[in-house]
Amino acid sequence: MAMLELQDVHVKYGAVEALKGVTLEVNEGEIVTLLGANGAGKTTTLRTISGLLRPSAGRILFEGRPIDQMPAHEVLGIGVGHVPEGRRVFPRMSVQENLEMGAYQRKGGNKEVMQRVFELFPVLSERKSQEGGTLSGGEQQMLAIGRALMSRPRLILLDEPSMGLAPLIVAKIFEIIAEINDDGTTVLLVEQNAAQALKLAGRGYVLETGSIVMSDDAATLLSDDRVRAAYLGEDIGAA
Amino acid sequence: MCFTSQFWQLTVAGLAIGSLYALIALGYTLVYGVLQLINFAHSEVFMAGGFGGLFLVRELVGDTAPGGAAAVLITTAGILGGALAGAGTAFVLERTAYRPLRRRGAPRLAYLISAIGASLFLYNLAGKEFGRLAIPMPDIYTSGTVFHIFGARVTTNQLVIAGAALVMLIALDRLVAKTRLGQGIRAVAQDAETASLMGVDINKVITLTFIIGGLLGGAAGFLYGLVFNVQYTMGFIPGVKAFTAAVLGGIGNVRGAVLGGLVLGLVENYGVACASSAYRDIIAFMILVLVLLVRPSGILGERLGRSA
Known part of the structure; x- marks a missing residue:
């Protein structure tokens, strides 16, 4: 049984159908990436999984349990963490408080998890008492990931963690995603940066205007001509 | 200056009434913080607190003012009674006037209309049930004056109000x-x-925010009733003034609401000394208009969710 299953999920914004029957699965321990152009429905997919949006049809199962009608705070409670698009750190809370927010539902003892987060992101430990809004983009992304880890999720949804960051920082973030996965957390990664995402992930799905058009091993997708042309920006003819 | 001769007397009075404005203003500012909505029915939460405190204290006080330790206990009971009545009213308001709109994703204007409707309903209901005449709070204290500071008389009521606030x-x-x-x-x-992605149940937080605002506003209603009697229309003027205080300090800003309340209380009292007491309410609303024109974000700014 897959850890996360989306079965023919449709989502509407008013009259516009943003997802037109998305089916995908993520197995325990995997890193799966969801690729696609702007507006393909990647963020919508993640927002629907974590309960911010309700599907108009279809089912979403987490560890065999339907979660498509659950409010967001309950989805988090059963083990799904979400690092939203644009990081969304609480701007007027300290780094420490932001991290505490991640553990909002956990009773007592966050020390150990916070220690692990500081190990992954030493810079957060240095800036513990600084307000979230004053951090650089890369630091905010680290804080957003660290904050999501505070709830000890079994599955973490990452929405474009590389957005707007310098290449060096992006490499660092991707390294840490691999480390989080090694710690035993399953990862569903949404990215525009397809090359890097496919190098990190085991499998990938390609989303186009609300439908999955391709799914395969990451290595196969990476060498697929259509993927290379559309998402890796390579000119196949010239090669 | 026109107010220098009675400066300390006016300051004492200003701080006492200002701390009440602060308590009420917090209800506006907290709810604005979580919902970006001005709860214009908050004045009725305050009124409910006035009646809640009055009814409880009437049960507890006999024919003569008790004074001493009994007075302290009765005052505490009155504050708690007012706070609970206020919290209950605020809770019901959120459930009936706002939550159904929130669930439907109604536009901002709908909340405003709902708030005004709820306010009219509540104070007319109170007028019908409890009578339309002003009802004095029974005497709780045997002595009216506690002490003097810089030659200014501090009344028992003022001390109770400022201390509790x-x-x-x-x-x-x-x-x-x-x-x-x-x-x-x-x-x-x-x-x-x-x-909500961090696991916060937003509905629960909103409900609790209304209840906290209601506790403070209701307690303020009882304290106000100690000085100014209790009446079904008592919420209107203090309600609008506390709203002014919240805007003056920076709506959504907790410390701003307190600062705005105290400043408004003081300015109002100094102003009365310079003009006449007929200008008391005019001063408050002139401040509201000026703040909105000159610095709409208030003294401390609109820093939502700021911790300190």
């Missing part, structure tokens, strides 16, 4: 800054959707 303001400030619930309230104020 100070305790509640500090408690609220600590609650927002230090507790888990306070952190949840600040998170919802800064980014409600992300707060």
